[in-house]
Amino acid sequence: MKPAAVRNWVDEARRVVALTGAGISTESGIPDFRGPQGVWTKDPLAEKLSDIRYYMSDAEVRKAAWRSRLSHPAWHAKPNRGHMALAALERAGSLHALITQNIDGLHQLAGNSPDKVIEVHGTVRDVVCMACGAISPMPLTLDRVKAGEADPACLDCGGILKSATISFGQALVPEVIEHAMSSAGQAEVFFAIGSSLQVYPIAGALPAARAAGARIVIVNAQPTPFDNMADAVFREPIGEILPRLLGVGDATAGD
Numbered sequence: 420m421k422p423a424a425v426r427n428w429v430d431e432a433r434r435v436v437a438l439t440g441a442g443i444s445t446e447s448g449i450p451d452f453r454g455p456q457g458v459w460t461k462d463p464l465a466e467k468l469s470d471i472r473y474y475m476s477d478a479e480v481r482k483a484a485w486r487s488r489l490s491h492p493a494w495h496a497k498p499n500r501g502h503m504a505l506a507a508l509e510r511a512g513s514l515h516a517l518i519t520q521n522i523d524g525l526h527q528l529a530g531n532s533p534d535k536v537i538e539v540h541g542t543v544r545d546v547v548c549m550a551c552g553a554i555s556p557m558p559l560t561l562d563r564v565k566a567g568e569a570d571p572a573c574l575d576c577g578g579i580l581k582s583a584t585i586s587f588g589q590a591l592v593p594e595v596i597e598h599a600m601s602s603a604g605q606a607e608v609f610f611a612i613g614s615s616l617q618v619y620p621i622a623g624a625l626p627a628a629r630a631a632g633a634r635i636v637i638v639n640a641q642p643t644p645f646d647n648m649a650d651a652v653f654r655e656p657i658g659e660i661l662p663r664l665l666g667v668g669d670a671t672a673g674d
């Protein structure tokens with residue numbers, strides 16, 4: 420399949436829906452989990468820090484999690500050409516929804532409006548109290564960690580604090596998932612970008628879009644379980660191929 424053919428689908432569509440995963444942010448310096456340079460691929464113990472059961476029961480896991488939040492690459496990362504292409508698609512008027520598994524906030528930094536971005540796994544830019552539910556900006560708590568509180572507690576109720584992300588073993592927010600799934604079902608063209616499509620239920624957005632008649636385009640370096648359901652699959656680096664597929668910028672010469 421030629422990029423120009425996908426571009427035609429996008430040009431003709433009024434509702435393009437994208438599902439993005441960690442792979443769209445690797446070119447911004449944020450490693451994915453399951454790619455060749457993935458956090459879990461290189462250090463299987465890192466999985467513990469993302470598991471709510473260990474986090475809630477073990478202060479040492481929480482201290483390690485706060486140390487790793489202090490140096491999270493998201494604080495210095497800038498959106499790359501993949502993020503920028505999706506922001507340009509919104510400006511062009513055809514982005515219906517941008518469902519993301521990412522917690523790094525780079526889509527909003529690229530210029531996508533918060534009401535288009537559906538963060539199914541939450542955001543690392545906020546902190547939530549696991550007892551009273553209070554939400555606060557991450558930098559406030561990171562300042563306390565820097566000042567010596569290794570496992571800071573909620574200032575209101577003393578509860579355990581955590582980044583406002585959905586960890587493994589933690590319930591998803593049903594309204595957010597429903598919004599993502601219904602948006603996928605309204606797509607005319609559905610892109611899955613930089614996701615291994617192994618995390619459910621959100622991987623199910625792709626077959627939901629397909630069942631509702633959308634064209635399916637997968638952009639991912641490694642094979643996914645849904646490649647045989649796609650109308651087109653591209654393995655090139657996202658920052659290189661996505662602007663060409665979406666027809667934004669001057670990246671289309673030679674297609």
Ligand code: NAD
Pocket residue numbers: 439440441442443444445446449450451452453454455457520521522523524540613614615616617618638639640641654655656657658
């Ligand atoms: P994943 O790690 O399971 O898969 C990422 C996929 O992207 C891999 O198959 C890899 O081959 C591909 N990829 C990586 N860089 C690429 C590039 N430049 N071009 C093309 N393909 C590329 O990611 P996932 O499916 O999003 O699942 C991981 C979970 O972990 C997510 O649910 C997310 O919540 C979380 N996570 C988020 C971030 C982030 O916010 N940036 C980073 C790591 C993990």
